[in-house]
Amino acid sequence: MDTLRGLHTFVRAVELGSLSAVARELGTTQPTISKTVAALEQELGVRLLQRSTTHLAPTEQGRRFYERARRVLEEYGEAVADARGLSQTPAGLLRVAAPVSIGVLRLNRLVQAFLALHPQVEIELILNDRYVDLVEEGMDLALRIGANLPPNAVARRIASSPRGLVASRDYLARHAPILHPQDTAAHDYLRFAWAGDTYTLHGPGGETAVLRGDGRYRINNSLGIRESFLIGSGIGLAPAWLVQDLVDDGALQWILPQWRASAHELYLLYPARRYLPARTRALLEFLSERLPQQPGFEAVAA
Incomplete structure (x- = not known):
């Protein structure tokens, strides 16, 4: 099967919540979309979607696979743009994780200032004091205090x-x-x-x-x-x-x-992958510049 096509069809099915909606978007029929998803499930050997006459939702395996599949498609798009020498305007959804207190006091306003500069970007800010696995939980960027950093992420120290x-x-x-x-x-x-x-x-x-x-x-x-x-x-x-x-x-x-x-040492973390979406790179640079200027922080040498 065409794996990229299968991934794209599955991702849009999760996001739209309807196979018929995906069919309309792609200009094809609902049975064709259903067969594409079924072929992907057969190739993986797991059920990705729970279907009924009125409802469609990812299974637990499907939810986890969706986060990875979405990133595969994003990386592919970034790789194509990089190969063609194209510059991209930041656009799309960013999921950002941060501890509760620093998120409320220092990050919340900065994120909204970033949104004002980039009208095609959406941000979902998740404030949680527990350890967050960026890849497992589908985060594009995380703010973390302290040196206990995960091995599967790139860490940029930006302030103390x-x-x-x-x-x-x-x-x-x-x-x-x-x-x-x-x-x-x-x-x-x-x-x-x-x-x-x-x-x-x-x-x-x-x-x-x-x-x-x-x-x-x-x-x-x-x-x-x-x-x-x-x-x-x-x-x-x-x-x-x-x-x-x-x-x-x-x-x-x-x-x-x-x-x-x-x-306290302040780090920005992002998944260890070669092609970062333009929106992630833009927010990474924005926060690297603005966070050290917030009350109580001192910039560190690059």
Whole structure:
């Protein structure tokens, strides 16, 4: 069978939800489309679509195969355009993954600014703090903090964000002054639910302080910690990308600014393939330029 034709027919069947709709789009008959999909299923040895007189939907295997097939077709189109020396206008759907807090605070507005520049592009922004497999879940691009990077993706380090102790000015006015790292022991410490009960700060002259983070409140979300700082619930260790705008506004204050924890490293990830769609390349370059300019980030050498 014509495999590319079979892939295209199957992908459009999933996207349109109807074999007859695919037939109309391709200028052929519904039985012809049905035979093409059946031949693809026979070649693969799996059922890709569940059909009824009124409904069509991919099976679990079909859903997974659809994500891969769509990318095969995109890569083929990009390879053809590259071979012909054609430039492409960014167009089509982009699926982007990011952690919840940085997605809400720093990425959301940038994505919409990108859409304003590229009216033929659509973006589906998926905010999730769990590990996301780009290929398995059909993501074109992902924003990730930290060095635990997947082997099946290309990672571009674009920025870093220093981390330090922070609290509201109101909290600091009501409690004992913190002049040295050891003074933090007398304060309520806010921390992530999954973090350990100790943390390390690096100070001037190569000094290191290993401190206990004792407090009665733990939470598993960065936005929750940010809000807790604002209402004066305690001190805590935070990356600058999470709080720098509030520091600049005067609501929060860095504590012992000469003492810092290890920085957050920011990466853009994309699937390890040769031909990236024009829309992916455009967003990759846009975010590589704009994200380091956001509050709390520092650009890194290319």
